[in-house]
Amino acid sequence: MARKLSENERKTVELMRRHDEGGMDALLLYFAPLIRYVAEPIAGEAEAEDCVQEAALRAWERIDSFDEKKGSFKAWLTAIARNAALDRARKRKRAEAGELEESIPDTAPSAEELLIKKERRQALIKALEKLMPGDRELFYRKYYYMQSTAQIAAELGMTERAVEGRLYRIKKKLAAKLEDIR
Numbered sequence: 001m002a003r004k005l006s007e008n009e010r011k012t013v014e015l016m017r018r019h020d021e022g023g024m025d026a027l028l029l030y031f032a033p034l035i036r037y038v039a040e041p042i043a044g045e046a047e048a049e050d051c052v053q054e055a056a057l058r059a060w061e062r063i064d065s066f067d068e069k070k071g072s073f074k075a076w077l078t079a080i081a082r083n084a085a086l087d088r089a090r091k092r093k094r095a096e097a098g099e100l101e102e103s104i105p106d107t108a109p110s111a112e113e114l115l116i117k118k119e120r121r122q123a124l125i126k127a128l129e130k131l132m133p134g135d136r137e138l139f140y141r142k143y144y145y146m147q148s149t150a151q152i153a154a155e156l157g158m159t160e161r162a163v164e165g166r167l168y169r170i171k172k173k174l175a176a177k178l179e180d181i182r
Contacts, residue, residue, distance in 0.1 A: 009073040016063040023063075027056050034074065035081040042085035042146045043092075051088055055081040082145060120178070127177040135170050142167055 005013065008030040015023030032052050039051035058080050066076050109117070128136055138156075141147045142163075149167075153160045 005068060005073055013063065013066065013073060016060060024056065024060055027059060028052075031074075031077055032056070034078065038078045038081040038145055039085035039088075041148060041151065042082065043088045047085075047088050047092070051081065051085045054088065055084040058084060078145075123178055124174070127174050130177070131170065131173070135166065135173075138163065138166055139170050139174075 008026070012023060012026040012030060015026055017023075035052045035055045036048050039055065040048040043051050055077070059077055062080070066073060128139065131139065138152065141152050142149070149160045149163050152158070153163045156163070158166075
C-alpha cells in the first residue's frame with residue numbers, strides 16, 4: 001500500500017535519484033537519528049556512527065531499489081540500517097574470535113534446508129501480518145531491531161514486566177499459528 005512521502009523524504013529521494021550530493025546531506029540531516037536509533041542496540045554505541053555512515057552509503061548506492069508502492073522510505077531505510085549494523089556486529093565478533101581454522105567442516109545449509117527456512121520465513125511474515133499493530137510493533141522492536149526491554153518500556157510508557165508479558169503472549173500466538181509448519 002503506497003503512502004505519500006513526507007516533504008523531507010520526497011526531497012531526499014529526488015536528490016539521491018539525481019545523484020546530487022545534496023541528497024546525501026539531506027539523508028544525514030533528516031534521517032541519521034533514525035539510522036542511529038536502529039543501529040545502536042545491534043552494533044553498540046561505539047559502532048553506531050560507523051553504521052550511520054555505512055547505511056547512508058548503502059542507501060545512496062541502492063536508491064533505485066526504493067519503491068514507494070512497496071513501502072515507506074523510513075521502512076526501507078531502517079532495513080538498510082539494521083543490515084549494516086548486523087554486518088558490523090558480525091565482523092566485530094569474527095575479529096574477536098580470531099580466524100577460524102581451515103579444518104572446520106563447511107556448515108553451509110543444503111538446498112532442502114534453505115527451502116524449509118524460506119517457507120518458515122514466509123509463514124512467520126503471514127502470521128505477523130495477522131497480529132494487532134501494537135503487538136507487531138512490540139515484536140519488531142524486540143526481535144527485529146533488537147531493542148532492550150528497558151528501552152521498549154521507556155519509549156512506550158510501559159513497565160518492563162508488562163513488555164515481557166506481552167511478548168510472551170505474542171510468541172505464544174505466533175507459535176500456535178506456526179505449529180503446522182514445523
